[in-house]
Amino acid sequence: MIKLGINIDHVATLRNARGEMHPDPYLAAKLVNKYGADSITIHLREDRRHIRDADVVKICKDKKLTVNLEMAANFKMLNIALRNKPEFVCLVPEKRKEVTTEGGLNLIKNKSKLMKIIHILNKEKIRTSLFIDPTINNIKISKELNSNCIELHTGKLAGLVKQKKIFINELNKIKKCAKYAFKTGLEVHAGHGMDYKTAKILNSIKEIKEFNIGHFIVGESFFYGIKTVIKKFKKILNN
């Protein structure tokens, strides 16, 4: 079974737009779990633009949920993860002014810090993942860093598909990296910018075991309802 992680950050974006309590990301987490999400992704950004500390506490406390906490690779965030004990942590780069996570981690620049953070998370039995651009060098370093998983950034591919541009080179890059990573023993995930079309395209890469999808699912659910949207993704991914 290919796993579907659902990112509910944008439920929090909507809530924050009014500065009130509705819609509640915790209720969204419970709902996507009920309708078949294999994990719930929440990205606690340093600027707290969507998910907030109180959401992390509430969502991680519910042990019926499998939580994937996305966070910047620093010790302040690490302490939050250690306090809340999500099942998974995905380390991502963060730039204050970006609209979303625009690229993968710079593993070379952050190597020693990442090594320390991964070591601590591994010791706590929290599954670790590194969000990276699809290059063989990134996979080699991820392996050296002892991460359990890598998540390949699919944003570029998704952009090309949406603009109806040629995407075969980018797809081949992702395929090559997924196969290489799988061979080295890393669990391979993928995500960013995905919709039904990119899910169908990427599903041809059998080494990818988990997809993390957020914005499209939240938006599409407005039209068709979350239950229908999750069902459709699960059908595509397990075809």
Ligand code: PXP
């Ligand atoms: N995976 C990672 C590591 C991300 O940072 C994000 C965006 O927060 C996603 C997946 C989901 O991307 P999208 O919301 O575009 O589906």
